[in-house]
Amino acid sequence: MLDSSLIEALRPLGLNLSLLSQLDRELEPDTELWRLAEVQRERLGLIGATGRCEARALPALREALLADGEALAVGDWLLARRNAQGECWVQQRLTPLSQIARRDPEGRRQPLVSNVDLALLVMGLDHDFNPARLDRYLVLCHAAGVPALLLLSKADLCPDVDGRVATLRAHLAQSPAAVLDIVAVDGTAAAATRARLAPWLGTGQTLVLLGSSGAGKSTLSNALCEATLQDTGSVRADDSRGRHTTTARSLHRLPGGACIIDTPGLRGLQLDASSAEVGAAFDDVTRLAGACRYRNCSHGGEPGCAVRAQLHPARLKSYQKLQREAAREQMTQQDRRERLALWKARGREAAASLKAKRGE
Ligand SMILES: Nc1nc2c(ncn2[C@@H]2O[C@H](COP(=O)(O)OP(=O)(O)OP(=O)(O)O)[C@@H](O)[C@H]2O)c(=O)[nH]1
Numbered sequence: 380m381l382d383s384s385l386i387e388a389l390r391p392l393g394l395n396l397s398l399l400s401q402l403d404r405e406l407e408p409d410t411e412l413w414r415l416a417e418v419q420r421e422r423l424g425l426i427g428a429t430g431r432c433e434a435r436a437l438p439a440l441r442e443a444l445l446a447d448g449e450a451l452a453v454g455d456w457l458l459a460r461r462n463a464q465g466e467c468w469v470q471q472r473l474t475p476l477s478q479i480a481r482r483d484p485e486g487r488r489q490p491l492v493s494n495v496d497l498a499l500l501v502m503g504l505d506h507d508f509n510p511a512r513l514d515r516y517l518v519l520c521h522a523a524g525v526p527a528l529l530l531l532s533k534a535d536l537c538p539d540v541d542g543r544v545a546t547l548r549a550h551l552a553q554s555p556a557a558v559l560d561i562v563a564v565d566g567t568a569a570a571a572t573r574a575r576l577a578p579w580l581g582t583g584q585t586l587v588l589l590g591s592s593g594a595g596k597s598t599l600s601n602a603l604c605e606a607t608l609q610d611t612g613s614v615r616a617d618d619s620r621g622r623h624t625t626t627a628r629s630l631h632r633l634p635g636g637a638c639i640i641d642t643p644g645l646r647g648l649q650l651d652a653s654s655a656e657v658g659a660a661f662d663d664v665t666r667l668a669g670a671c672r673y674r675n676c677s678h679g680g681e682p683g684c685a686v687r688a689q690l691h692p693a694r695l696k697s698y699q700k701l702q703r704e705a706a707r708e709q710m711t712q713q714d715r716r717e718r719l720a721l722w723k724a725r726g727r728e729a730a731a732s733l734k735a736k737r738g739e
């Protein structure tokens with residue numbers, strides 16, 4: 380249990396009852412509860428009731444997380460203690476209530492952010508506009524159980540905002556709950572952006588900005604923070620891809636009592652989602668498939684396919700691409716497990732023959 384004034388102080392940082400229930404005993408007098416705001420290799424930037432602090436994770440915690448295939452992520456809640464030298468050491472992590480993760484190039488699960496209530500999927504209304512990429516991000520959020528709001532940035536640069544919004548609505552027509560809303564903003568108009576997003580910024584809410592590099596995430600983060608926290612890079616006019624100005628994920632407090640996590644653009648986002656999770660994220664495909672003539676319809680060219688008849692073709696294409704990706708990943712994982720088992724077996728054989736030679 381924590382002191383109620385401390386709970387009040389930590390609430391705008393996102394502390395809630397579900398997290399608190401993990402603290403089954405009084406905190407030791409020198410132990411404090413912090414939220415992880417930034418990770419720079421070994422150095423952890425923490426934010427708490429008393430301000431900010433720099434810390435490291437105890438080796439025991441790092442090893443325990445690693446053994447579970449886990450890692451600390453921005454947004455985690457941590458228990459830390461200061462030693463006699465005044466250094467702050469993280470001892471424990473509260474189990475995250477939600478975690479958005481992807482796969483790194485080696486196929487390992489990589490948590491991006493923890494304990495988020497809402498994902499702001501940022502897509503520029505310039506060359507960045509790409510409904511297929513949105514579908515990918517939606518699977519990511521769905522697999523994490525995090526609702527998503529689609530934020531179309533650079534509205535001031537787009538001559539046909541309504542047309543683009545209509546395109547997206549048609550794309551998601553059979554899945555009306557896929558995103559909570561579609562909101563077009565000019566992130567450089569800070570006050571208007573804040574007013575437009577105010578309904579989503581309640582006290583204790585944690586939002587994460589996701590989207591490709593140059594989409595305008597840092598610009599939005601700055602607008603919401605009412606300050607220039609992140610440098611925004613100028614975009615090359617030819618491809619509007621930006622210059623990777625954001626290099627690390629970081630959590631910021633917003634004046635109204637919410638928190639926002641800015642993330643660097645994810646290039647070639649690899650999903651950490653099984654076929655079943657992809658299927659669950661595409662509730663439109665799953666639902667329409669019930670009306671296909673054949674039970675095992677692949678929605679390829681079969682007659683009487685309700686999915687092909689009713690789903691937006693681009694959405695079906697996304698679905699099939701993401702399903703292929705999930706299947707490939709499943710096979711790679713299987714392959715990895717089998718190779719590992721083979722290695723272990725060979726190791727055991729080698730050890731046994733060594734023993735036999737030694738006459739043990
Ligand atoms: N006109 C206009 N420019 C914008 C808007 N949003 C962002 N920009 C510009 O687009 C460029 C890239 O914006 P950033 O906010 O740095 O993009 P980012 O998504 O944070 O990019 P990374 O940090 O690389 O992931 C900057 O030059 C911004 O000024 C907008 O709504 N309107």
Ligand SMILES: [Zn+2]
Nearest residue numbers: 671676678684
């Ligand atoms: Zn079908």
